[in-house]
Amino acid sequence: xxxxxxxxxxxxxxxxxxxxxxxxxxxxxxxxxxxxxxxxxxxxxxxxxxxxxxxxxxxxxxxxxxxxxxxxxxxxxxxxxxxxxxxxxxxxxxxxxxxxxxxxxxxxxxxxxxxxxxxxxxxxxxxxxxxxxxxxxxxxxxxxxxxxxxxxxxxxxxxxxxxxxxxxxxxxxxxxxxxxxxx
Numbered sequence: 641x642x643x644x645x646x647x648x649x650x651x652x653x654x655x656x657x658x659x660x661x662x663x664x665x666x667x668x669x670x671x672x673x674x675x676x677x678x679x680x681x682x683x684x685x686x687x688x689x690x691x692x693x694x695x696x697x698x699x700x701x702x703x704x705x706x707x708x709x710x711x712x713x714x715x716x717x718x719x720x721x722x723x724x725x726x727x728x729x730x731x732x733x734x735x736x737x738x739x740x741x742x743x744x745x746x747x748x749x750x751x752x753x754x755x756x757x758x759x760x761x762x763x764x765x766x767x768x769x770x771x772x773x774x775x776x777x778x779x780x781x782x783x784x785x786x787x788x789x790x791x792x793x794x795x796x797x798x799x800x801x802x803x804x805x806x807x808x809x810x811x812x813x814x815x816x817x818x819x820x821x822x823x
Contacts, residue, residue, distance in 0.1 A: 689713035
């Protein structure tokens with residue numbers, strides 16, 4: 641695929657002159673997480689049901705990203721662990737059925753990178769989260785008005801302890817890597 645020139649990509653991501661929202665859902669966006677234990681990848685899972693929008697700012701400054709994830713859609717590829725993570729001890733999906741992220745700012749770093757600053761709400765606790773976005777690819781056909789989305793890879797880190805989630809030797813480390821892929 642051909643990459644867009646930096647100026648065109650910046651206009652597309654920041655939405656100069658546009659107000660159309662770009663819809664995110666389970667068909668074009670994947671949200672997963674990985675936990676390390678003793679410095680090695682130990683556990684991963686993904687969420688299949690999500691909805692959200694990227695709304696460009698009409699003046700070309702910033703934009704807004706909002707995503708809501710249905711916690712019951714968690715899949716760890718192990719029925720035992722999927723159910724355990726949904727339980728009151730972990731994510732407590734009966735009381736907290738959704739996880740949300742709302743951006744507070746978007747900073748471009750050249751043509752293929754950006755930082756999305758925002759707030760993640762998980763288990764009723766809201767904390768800041770920074771997503772580092774890379775590999776941004778917006779084919780010209782998608783950069784036209786009414787475009788659906790760009791391809792990208794986003795990564796962020798959170799500490800389970802900040803959200804009241806168990807962690808330790810038997811449960812894995814405190815740091816969790818969040819991975820967001822747009823297709």
